[in-house]
Amino acid sequence: QSVLTQPPSVSGAPGQRVTISCTGSSSNIGAGYLVHWYQQLPGTAPKLLLYGDINRPSGVPDRFSGSKSGTSASLAVTGLRAEDEAHYYCQSYDSSLSGPVVFGGGTKLTVL
Amino acid sequence: QVQLQESGSGLVKPSETLSLTCTVSGGSIRSYFLTWIRQPPGKGLEWIGFISSSGSTIYNPSLNSRVTISLDRSKHFSLNLTSVTAADTAVYYCARGVPDRFEFDYWGQGTLVTVSS
Numbered sequence: 001q002s003v004l005t006q007p008p009s010v011s012g013a014p015g016q017r018v019t020i021s022c023t024g025s026s027s028n029i030g031a032g033y034l035v036h037w038y039q040q041l042p043g044t045a046p047k048l049l050l051y052g053d054i055n056r057p058s059g060v061p062d063r064f065s066g067s068k069s070g071t072s073a074s075l076a077v078t079g080l081r082a083e084d085e086a087h088y089y090c091q092s093y094d095s096s097l098s099g100p101v102v103f104g105g106g107t108k109l110t111v112l
Numbered sequence: 113q114v115q116l117q118e119s120g121s122g123l124v125k126p127s128e129t130l131s132l133t134c135t136v137s138g139g140s141i142r143s144y145f146l147t148w149i150r151q152p153p154g155k156g157l158e159w160i161g162f163i164s165s166s167g168s169t170i171y172n173p174s175l176n177s178r179v180t181i182s183l184d185r186s187k188h189f190s191l192n193l194t195s196v197t198a199a200d201t202a203v204y205y206c207a208r209g210v211p212d213r214f215e216f217d218y219w220g221q222g223t224l225v226t227v228s229s
Contacts, residue, residue: 002156045219101159
């Protein structure tokens with residue numbers, strides 16, 4: 001069981017907007033620690049998608065955005081495209097015995 | 113462009129030691145956290161541990177007694193995991209961790225290690 005909780009799957013039609021939640025606790029997201037997001041395309045290594053809650057590395061489209069409130073964070077994907085179909089993972093720092101690095105269980109995004 | 117490449121045995125017998133090496137090229141490792149992460153088939157990501165460029169290590173508490181990560185100054189760092197079982201079968205990734213924020217900005221392609229007799 002992951003320290004950060006994500007929905008196993010989300011889906012949306014091309015052009016739509018979807019969000020993926022990442023729920024933590026007072027020892028990680030709720031303590032103000034930064035949240036990072038990764039995209040894993042089938043058969044490949046994870047790729048950094050967002051860092052520091054809201055920042056996009058060079059080359060990541062602005063269709064991907066992040067937010068955080070309380071003990072949760074969210075990844076939003078707008079203008080959904082077929083190539084966005086992948087697994088998405090959140091990650092944060094944790095000050096409890098589970099840490100310091102913790103991942104969410106991952107969410108499979110399906111483009112209908 | 114920073115590149116990381118894992119190498120090592122893809123098949124390890126139960127109770128033996130898993131050993132992998134990661135080679136970093138095209139960029140600095142100074143000040144970064146050199147990290148191992150694994151992913152069992154069909155499952156999510158699990159952080160194993162990291163080593164700083166000064167040689168300090170921090171390990172996942174659930175693996176702490178079996179893990180050793182070491183650093184070679186010539187841009188190689190290694191993972192040793194002792195007393196492996198089938199539950200240690202996974203794709204093992206090395207990655208570069210950014211100081212203070214702890215995100216992983218560059219990853220190796222990953223290497224599958226199977227534990228089987």
